[in-house]
Amino acid sequence: MLNSLLSRGLAAALLLSPVPAMADDVLVFAAASLKNAIEEIVGTFNGETGHNVTVSLAGSSALARQIQSGAPADLFISANVGWMDTLEEDGLIAPGTRADLLANALVLIAADPQAEPVELSPGVDLAGLLGGGHLAMALVDAVPAGIYGKAALEGLGIWQAVAPQVAQSDNVRAALALVATGEAPYGIVYATDAVAEPGVQVVGTFPADSHPPIIYPAAILAGHEGAAAEAFLAYLSGATARASFEAQGFVVLGEE
Structure with a gap:
């Protein structure tokens, strides 16, 4: 009888306990110029959430072409709007997820x-x-x-x-x-x-008017929407990420 009572108590405790969120893997394709800041941000995000975000760094053009060829990235951060425009025109960007994240000189x-x-x-x-x-x-x-x-x-x-x-x-x-x-x-x-x-x-x-504005857009890729990818995209605009970006000299766009 004691064993039966213990079993019932354990079952009740499990039902009443909060269920931890499932950790997910997220692959981010990011412009090479983001290396120092993004690696620091990823480390902090993973530690806080338990998710496993990894980053592949290269030139934006190379990354965009890999995405066009079917590379399994979940999120893309480009160093210019042109390559993001191209992927959006190809239907490879999840609608409503694109945002201008950073500026540079x-x-x-x-x-x-x-x-x-x-x-x-x-x-x-x-x-x-x-x-x-x-x-x-x-x-x-x-x-x-x-x-x-x-x-x-x-x-x-x-x-x-x-x-x-x-x-x-x-x-x-x-x-x-x-x-x-x-x-x-x-x-x-x-x-x-x-x-x-x-x-x-x-x-x-270089004078700002000697070249187009240097803007870094970020977006989740079509078919890769999910809680972890969305959480990381939101995290990129938060206070912790802002501090990392600004420490590397980026201008963070949008409201604090």
């Missing part, structure tokens, strides 16, 4: 800690500054940082003069590495990349 960096500041105004002799060296940039026709960089150089009227000395990389972090290791004396990256790499210094900031 474009800077000229140098490997030499003694490099002088450069006034990035129309007609600046950047080619002369490079001498025989290269200007490290992300792919100028595909990767957002490279697209913005080329637009900025065109806006200043110096693209044609500089183009022969441009060394293109698969993504902005690879371009950053070329400067940090001294393989290229100068490079064009996001302001946030310069914050993340102590081996380079900012010598100039």
